Amino acid sequence: MQLLQILAFLAALLSSLPHCRAAEAVATCAGIVPMRWRREVVSITEFGAVGDGKTLNTWSFHKAIYRIQHLRKRGGTLLYIPPGVWLTGSFDLTSHMTLYLARGAVIKAAQDIWNWPLVDPLPSYGRGRELPGSRYRSFILGNGIRDVIITGENGTIDGQGDVWWNEWRQRTLLHTRPNLLELMNSRDVLVSNVVFLNSPFWNVHPVYCSNVVIKHVTVLAPSDSPNTDGIDPDSSSNVCIEDSFVATGDDLVAVKSGWDEYGIAYGRPSSGITVRRLTGSSPFSGIAIGSETSGGVENVLVENINLYDVGIGIHIKTNVGRGGYIRNITISDVNMNNVRKAIRIAGDVGDHPDENFDPNAVPTVDGVTIKNVWGEEVEQPGSIEGIKNSPFTRVCLSNVKLWGVGASPWKCTDVTGAALGVNPGPCPQLTSSFAMSYCSNDF
Ligand SMILES: *[C@@H]1O[C@H](CO)[C@@H](O)[C@H](O)[C@H]1NC(C)=O
Numbered sequence: 470m471q472l473l474q475i476l477a478f479l480a481a482l483l484s485s486l487p488h489c490r491a492a493e494a495v496a497t498c499a500g501i502v503p504m505r506w507r508r509e510v511v512s513i514t515e516f517g518a519v520g521d522g523k524t525l526n527t528w529s530f531h532k533a534i535y536r537i538q539h540l541r542k543r544g545g546t547l548l549y550i551p552p553g554v555w556l557t558g559s560f561d562l563t564s565h566m567t568l569y570l571a572r573g574a575v576i577k578a579a580q581d582i583w584n585w586p587l588v589d590p591l592p593s594y595g596r597g598r599e600l601p602g603s604r605y606r607s608f609i610l611g612n613g614i615r616d617v618i619i620t621g622e623n624g625t626i627d628g629q630g631d632v633w634w635n636e637w638r639q640r641t642l643l644h645t646r647p648n649l650l651e652l653m654n655s656r657d658v659l660v661s662n663v664v665f666l667n668s669p670f671w672n673v674h675p676v677y678c679s680n681v682v683i684k685h686v687t688v689l690a691p692s693d694s695p696n697t698d699g700i701d702p703d704s705s706s707n708v709c710i711e712d713s714f715v716a717t718g719d720d721l722v723a724v725k726s727g728w729d730e731y732g733i734a735y736g737r738p739s740s741g742i743t744v745r746r747l748t749g750s751s752p753f754s755g756i757a758i759g760s761e762t763s764g765g766v767e768n769v770l771v772e773n774i775n776l777y778d779v780g781i782g783i784h785i786k787t788n789v790g791r792g793g794y795i796r797n798i799t800i801s802d803v804n805m806n807n808v809r810k811a812i813r814i815a816g817d818v819g820d821h822p823d824e825n826f827d828p829n830a831v832p833t834v835d836g837v838t839i840k841n842v843w844g845e846e847v848e849q850p851g852s853i854e855g856i857k858n859s860p861f862t863r864v865c866l867s868n869v870k871l872w873g874v875g876a877s878p879w880k881c882t883d884v885t886g887a888a889l890g891v892n893p894g895p896c897p898q899l900t901s902s903f904a905m906s907y908c909s910n911d912f
Pocket residue numbers: 623664687
């Protein structure tokens with residue numbers, strides 16, 4: 470078909486759908502990082518890789534990236550990963566490239582855990598997240614890069630995390646486990662149509678980044694795999710996550726910004742974070758903010774979320790010693806099924822990097838709106854427990870309907886705010902009042 474015919478066909482199709490008019494177009498991340506077509510395509514096989522699942526291809530990946538970086542072509546280069554199982558050690562990405570996984574392509578992390586390279590801890594954490602000192606470098610790492618796309622036909626990036634999880638269970642690890650994909654100090658990154666499988670630790674970790682789009686991804690790890698967070702935007706701005714499925718052993722999405730005195734000193738907030746049309750399941754949190762929020766977290770929009778079999782549906786967590794702020798957070802249109810606790814906002818989650826945290830570094834939580842929540846098989850509605858000398862302010866619950874709760878009430882301390890249409894009835898700290906302009910159902 471000619472382009473014009475296709476356009477005419479699409480226009481006719483759209484106008485024939487009663488509920489799908491252009492004016493009602495759904496919000497998307499489109500426009501933040503465009504999909505780019507690369508002028509040049511190279512295949513990993515040109516660098517000697519063998520996709521038999523046995524050959525170790527680390528050298529091929531390093532050569533391919535080196536080639537893309539040093540013989541840079543205008544318009545960038547697409548690195549094609551054909552169907553097959555491509556075993557490799559960790560490797561870097563470079564700017565102006567697309568990593569393209571064909572249908573049936575699996576990039577599989579080698580399990581040589583005792584030879585895995587070490588890198589410095591993140592400055593905003595001061596140490597590895599789970600053990601002091603350095604940390605294992607991420608399996609796929611993009612540091613200081615821009616204009617990068619990871620996409621394809623739903624191919625898989627497999628971290629083979631079970632050896633790492635077992636070392637963690639046996640307490641034999643010497644350093645913090647690697648992430649599956651980490652983007653550091655990078656911008657204009659698009660991740661779409663890939664499956665992240667069995668990360669040793671957090672799955673996708675954009676840290677100190679801006680303009681990052683993650684969409685149409687699947688993130689999977691067993692529900693008993695330790696610390697396998699799905700997607701953790703960390704000290705990053707303008708991050709948009711949408712149309713994805715995440716089922717892991719820890720928080721599905723957790724917005725962070727550094728840990729206690731190290732995060733305060735680094736001072737890089739997370740802001741402009743959007744999460745929409747995400748479905749998933751976790752024994753821990755569905756949508757989380759924190760607990761590491763020392764650089765501040767603001768301007769977060771989360772909408773159209775489906776959670777099933779989760780520990781805590783919506784979880785905002787911080788601690789004395791964290792400092793920083795959590796403000797202007799809107800979470801709306803959330804369905805939950807089989808949840809231990811629907812909503813928790815907590816100022817006492819514990820867990821400090823060391824003894825040098827400042828007990829006077831008290832975080833603030835202000836302007837959190839949670840609206841249009843429908844929960845079934847909910848064990849406890851929730852708790853909002855602020856900090857004595859720094860109560861949470863302007864917390865708004867609007868149209869929150871939770872069922873299957875039994876007699877268990879909300880639990881609130883050190884919080885002010887408003888509640889409208891909350892079932893079971895909210896705690897008295899949240900004044901039911903239409904006069905609270907920041908808490909109404911029509912914005
Ligand atoms: C991508 O792979 C995941 C995991 O195998 C699967 O659940 C999902 O349906 C796939 N999506 C597409 C569009 O093929």
